[in-house]
Every structure is written in structure tokens, then in C-alpha cells.
Amino acid sequence: MSGNVLLALLWLSTRKNKIIRIVSAGFLIFLTAAAAGFVLLSTTEGSGAYRFMTNKFGEATIYARIAVWNVARQGFLERPILGWGPENFDLVFAKYYNPCSEP
Numbered sequence: 001m002s003g004n005v006l007l008a009l010l011w012l013s014t015r016k017n018k019i020i021r022i023v024s025a026g027f028l029i030f031l032t033a034a035a036a037g038f039v040l041l042s043t044t045e046g047s048g049a050y051r052f053m054t055n056k057f058g059e060a061t062i063y064a065r066i067a068v069w070n071v072a073r074q075g076f077l078e079r080p081i082l083g084w085g086p087e088n089f090d091l092v093f094a095k096y097y098n099p100c101s102e103p
Helices: 002-012 018-041 048-057 059-078 089-096
Strands: none
16 A cells, blocks of 8 residues: 555656645655654654554564664664665674674
């Protein structure tokens, strides 16, 4: 369902009507920022996003997800513009993984 909405917004952003293009592009930017914000907030213990993820996936799996998301966030902060390249997450994971972060 969400893929169809994204596809429709991408299609609308290619229309000739300038207002429709601006509104759909703005909404796409908003959705992207909201998803990134949710992921960043879900790594903070005590936040609403963290509680939601804990209830959704269970206490056992959420710690592993949060550990990986923290590693990804640190890798993004090190190279925010060009990133690490395709299939190089293992380098980031090896560099920033903290085994003490898991219970």
C-alpha cells in the first residue's frame, strides 16, 4: 500500500502543473524526513518511538535492531554526503559496533 502511495507521489511530481509538482515533491520530502526521524528517535530509550518498536517487535529483537541502527547512524554522521558506498555496511558495522550495548 505505501509503495503505491510513493509511486503515485513520484508520478505526480513529474506532471506539468507546477503547483502539483511542488506539493507532491514537498510531501515526498516530508515523508522521507518523518521516516528518518522515526528511525533516529527509536534508538533513544524512553521515547515514544522506542516504546512503539518494543511493543511491535518484542523486547528481545528491539535491542539488536537498535544496536544496528546506532551503528548506521554513527556511520552516516561520519560520511553524511557521499556515504560508504554500496555493500560496505560491514565496514561501518565492524568499526562502530559496541557489544556492550546489548543486554
